[in-house]
Amino acid sequence: MASTPSLEQAYLAQRERLLRFLRARGAGEAAEDLAQELWLRLAAAPDPVAAANPGYMLRAADRLMIDRYRAERQAASRDKAWAEAQPGLADNIAPAPGAERELAARQEVAAIERALADLGPRAAAIVRRHRIDGQTQRAIAAEFGVSLSTVEADLRRAYALIADARRALDEV
């Protein structure tokens, strides 16, 4: 893995800041290990110059914690489903679902669709543009001919609806 010295230097310069972020983000005692994992991700980044940017590193650290949370949730639900599991599938592929699991997934899709429908077309389009196409909020505001604060408000409203939909399912 050929990482340029400048990426390594940039990482080392930010290391304390990244560790502090990881701890604040809930890494606890695993912060050092996660910083190491973060370094591996940065070293494998397609654009080492971009990866040397502190904002990129912190974003990658946030991403790492998001992935970790998901992996923990999936591991927990997989353990729960183990009784009906089929062996031998890759570790990021859950066992074939029982009817119950599939029903839960269908309910989730329906709940998210409802949440998006409640948002109205502009906000839904803005969320999609932001999350899937990776557009900046500033660019979206220009594209849709609305103010930046309208884009922010649409996103917050969308996120609240989506998070509510998810929580309603988790609490059932």
Place this chain on the structure above:
Amino acid sequence: MSGTKTTLSPIREQAIAWAATTRDPDFADWDGFTAWLEADPAHARAYDAVQFALEDADAVLAALPQLVPEPEAEPEPAAANDNPPSGWLASRRAWLGGAVAAALVLALTSVLWLAPSGGAIHETAPGETLTIALGDGSRVELAGGSRLAVEGERAARLEAGQALFTIRHDAARPFVLDAGATRLVDAGTVFDVRLAGETLDVAVSEGAVVVAPDAQAIRLDAGMRAVREGGRYRVAPVDPAGVGEWRRGRISFENAGLAEIAAELSRATGLVFTAEPGDTRLSGSIAVDAVRADPRALEALLGVSVRPQGEGWVIAAR
């Protein structure tokens, strides 16, 4: 995990506000975000929960049309759904009909879906290639020993092997490919997908592709490649001109095991290659014709030994 019940908890509102800004490519206030997280461990938990919900929603979002607001036309009859949602989505449900909706469910459960698909199935024998024209001007070039189910103009499922997709851009209808259990959503693109057991290799030569929008949501721009092995993704640069080079009779390996090399060679040449067990990993680029003409050419090309066995050839480390 027992969260607070009130929907309007201030921590949750703040977590949502942060989630809405940290995602922005322009976001810079990481120290402010860190300070908020440090103020209370509950903050990180709330933020995690919000991010988790959002990632699940991405699978549904990715399948949404990139619509521009427009006056509602008269509502179309709802598709065969027990409980169609209200509002603008309902009127646009036709395209989000049975197959796509079912696939979304599967994407969310991350299950391996083995049932046969409803659409046309295209299959190539090892050593053979096939070009499939999709109705909208897009096309798929299918490599040897591969199997692709076409499910309408904007959806397909790669069940085995490798294919190069040249997809006409349509912002309103992203092309959705399921490669085994993993979903890819394109944004007007030329991209190559190789599926070998649990290994998935996606390389983009034009446009962009989102891999697993419901889970890792890895965005690959032109000149990027994602390889999933052992359940983990690795993203690396790739020469856009080299993407899909198998169509020109060349295949490349990067740090590949002998078994993978043997399987890929069998698929490309139509000859039968097997590998002796071992940990050897090799990189190299091979002209398929040369190997088809003389499998022993591999010895010089990859620095391995090759010997005939029965109808086929055995590759071993040297």
